[in-house]
Amino acid sequence: MHQVLFGTLNGVKLKAGAPVLTSSVYADDLIIYGQGTIQETLLIQQCLDDFCMWSGQRIGHEKSYIWFSKGVSSETRHVISTILNAQAGHYQHTYLGVxxxxxxxxxxxxxxxxxxxxxxxxxxxxxxxxxxxxxxxxxxxxxxxxxxxxxxxxxxxxxxxxxxxxxxxxxxxxxxxxxxLNWKILTMSKRDGGLGLRDFRSVNDAVVFKAIWKLSSKESENTMWVQIMRSKYLARKCFWLAREGGPSTRLWKAILALRSKVSAHITWQLGTGDKCGAFGEPWHDFWLKVQAPISSQRDMVVTDLVQQGGASWDPQRLIDAFGFGTALFISIKFPVPPLNALHQDRLILTTTRTGKFSFKAAYHLLASSSSAVPSMHTEFLKLIWHSPGILPRIRIFLWKLLWDALPVQGSILNRLGSPTPPCVMCQQGPENTIHALFLCHHARAFWFASPLCLRFDSSIGSVAALLNSLYTTLRGRPFVSFANLLWALWKHRCSFVYEGKKFAVQEALYQAAYYNQLSIASSNMTLSRKLGQPRHEAGHMDGTVAQGMICFVDGSFDTSKKGGWAFLIFDKGSLLNYGADSGSVSSPFLAELKAMEAGVRAVIQLGTTCCLFYTDCQHLQQVLSGKAPPDSVHWMEYQHTVNLLCLFRAHEGFKCEHISRDFNVEAHHLANYARANEISFNDCTYPLFNFRSL
Structure with missing residues (x-):
């Protein structure tokens, strides 16, 4: 009944062609949109009265407000407020705190x-x-x-x-x-030398980026918000080529300001070609420079540029749409249309592994900056953040040591442009971080008496040289013990400087031993949580496997992006067929994909309909068995994965299981041999003894 009543409302239309807004609901709150007329107000009140009568609920008039547009007269505002028994709202009002x-x-x-x-x-x-x-x-x-x-x-x-x-x-x-330290350093990721705090400017941009993604990806084109934004600002215009033009909201201005910055990191991965527009969409290098020559071509999609069947371009349509120069470039870069009928077009965020948009990825993209610490210190950063058992406050202390940001008197005065005073403890050296913690005779006595029995060269003059020396000295030793000793030394030194307490080496060592006990307890708690998790063994060979046809596959990869892949097919325990190939691959997973594809095609050529495939790549096994979606792989490997998945699913008798590397040794050695020697063979055309010695 209320739907019928709401259907009689005129509602609000922000622009011609935009959807009509009549209501929106969140939890137990309702927003009703309507024209500022008495008739519309009476319809709204009738609907609300009927709802209250049917549901037994009552309207909280003390929490109800009305917002009027500028075109509603003051007399009409008063009458509407009286009918609805609600007061006029203003900008100071909030909803759920916003x-x-x-x-x-x-x-x-x-x-x-x-x-x-x-x-x-x-x-x-x-x-x-x-x-x-x-x-x-x-x-x-x-x-x-x-x-x-x-x-x-x-x-x-x-x-x-x-x-x-x-x-x-x-x-x-x-x-x-x-x-x-500068705020920019604090907001860098821990990997780059920061603390991982968020810069709110970049967070704000990431929120705008999310809106850009929704408007351009076409995945949310049926949502009310996207329909309103498209009708109000785009109106048959391409999102990437639209301009401000006329009054616009704060959000739309922010979208246009950020659009050019993020466009370089977005591209279409073509599938069927019926979602990606032929003009103004990032699917080729000149997409920003080409607009539809006539209005009738604005709605063209990529599939409209290919001949029937999608095997080749339609030359005449390509030239008519882009001109001879751009058409020639497209036909050279894509000799065959980059379409795949097995999946839909996908908008890809190139900075993420799977190509999917995420707020975290958007933030890191917009806040990205090069590492603030020298590459020589990255290993020291790993020790700070990943060594188990170190207390959080000690991690921050070590991080400040990395930046020479400890509040030593000399460091503070240097930042103010004043000369460095002598050490407050020994009066024999400069009051800086290196002297205070390592070269002062109190610090030397502490380190020599410590369980690590360390001695530091007095020629160390910079934090960089100190960290290099520490990393070399501590290699193979428990870093957590050094961290606790350094923290205890710092605390006792602060007690001497600010409280006048006498510095005692043994007391500082006892304090460090106490921190070690806390670290051990913390490590044991973490270890017990890990050991308490159930472990699931991967697939294994048993007697039932060896009775039918099985195929072992494996891929090989090195840092130069050379790859090799191999398969071995057994039938009732006897080797039936094997093969290997090599080539350039972008990742280890792609080598595993090629190995599985080669094995599947070899089994199909043998004419069998049932086979069990074994791989030591668990992610590939999860995708082929339906435990993980195909879009969970790297976006550049997505099409290969979809092709293999369709090939695999076309044969119901094909199954895939994960196997340990220990049970896949032959395929592993064969793939390594193919990669190292850049060879290719199939159908048992290569003697097996050549690679078994590897």
Whole structure:
């Protein structure tokens, strides 16, 4: 009944050709759209009264608001508000914490005040920087991201939030401290030398990128939001070639501003060719420079450019559409139309493995920057973040050592342009990080008395030289023990400097031993969780396997992208056929694909309909057995996977199982031999003893 009543409403149409909006529902909240007339208002009220009578629910008038457009007179506004018993809304109102209208920085005052007051309630003086990182990532970042659900946030607001988060990380309670490192370094990934905090400007761009993906991928073209955006701003125009032109929303302006930056990382992977447009879509190198010559060609898709059957291009259509020069380029780059009838066209994000869009991938793309630390320090970074048992606050301490960002008096004064003072403990050397932790005679005595019994060369003059020396010295030794010793030395030195306590080597060593006990307990807890997980053994050979036809396949790959692949077919325990090939492949998985394809085709040539295939590539086995989707592979290997999957499924008697490398030795050696010697053979045309000695 209510659907009939809502059908009588005129609703709101943002532009000619746009879908009519009458209502939208979220949880137990309802938004009704209609024209600002008395008649429309009476229909809405009748519908609401009927709903309340049928359901027994009541409308919360104290929480109900009406937003009017500029064309509604003040008298009509008063009458409508009286009929619906609701007050007029304004920009200060929020829905589930998000501003209803947010076009100015002042509209986000609620968000900035929340971000500002959250750290104050956490007693920052009692938190370590490791704890602050956890709270930033677990509370502040989701809070800001949630507010972006309504659209991009003003850059002014984002910069203010970045500043507040940066201050919370470095400051201690009410006291302000020097920021020892740039905010850009903190927002880099841990692999690149940062802490993995999010820069909210890049998060904002990632939200816009998600909107770009929905508008261009055509996967969400039936959703209401995409239909409204297309009808309002595109209207038979290609998304990638559309311009602003006329009044537009904050979101659309952000989309146009970011579009050119992300277009280089998006491409179409053609399948049937009926979804990718022939013009203005990224499927060839000149796609941004070619527009439809006449309006009737705007809706052409790639499949319209090929002859019937899709085996070759239609030369006349290609020239008419693109001109002779571009048509010649396309026909040279694609001698055969790059179509595949086995799957649909897919829009690919080239920076991801599977080609699928993800918010994480979008953020890393927009926030990407080269590694901030020298390549020689990457191994030290791995020790910091991946060594088991190190306490979080000690990891942050080691990370600051990597950047020479420890709050040593000399480092602080150097940043202010003042000369380095002498060491406060021995008065015999400069007050810098290297001297304080390794070259001071108190530090030397500590390290020599420690279980590691370390001595450091006094000629070490930089953090880079120090880290190289440490990495060489600690190779083969437990890094966690060194980390705990260094932390204990630092804590006792701080007690000497700031509290006047006497530095005692034995007390510092006892403290380091205590940290070692905590590390061991932490490692044991992690290990017990891992051991408690059930382990599932992969496929194995048994007596039933050897009774029928089986095929062992394997691929080989090296860093120069040379590949080899091989198969061995057994029938009732006897070797029936084998073969191998080699060539250039982009990944180990592609070599495994080629090995399986060669084995399947060889079995088909033998005329059998039942065969069990064994591979030591578990991902390939999961795809062929239906446990993993074909689009879970790398996007450049997707078409090979689909072709193999269709070939495999065409024979119901073909099954695939995972097998350990130990049971696939012959196929493994044969594939390695084919790759190393760049040979190709099939149908038992090569003596087996040539590779069995490998």
């Amino acid at each position: 501003p209803i209208i947010a076009s100015r920085p002042s509209h986000f005052s609620g968000l900035t005040s929340k971000v500002q007051h959250k750290p104050q309630s956490w007693k920052a003086r009692l938190l370590s920087q490791a704890g602050k990182v956890t709270l930033i990532r677990a509370v502040i970042e989701p809070m800001v991201l949630y507010n972006m659900a309504g659209g991009p946030i003003s850059i002014t607001v984002l910069d203010k939030i970045n500043s507040m988060v940066r201050g919370f990380f470095w400051h201690s309670g009410d006291s302000k401290r020097m920021h020892m």
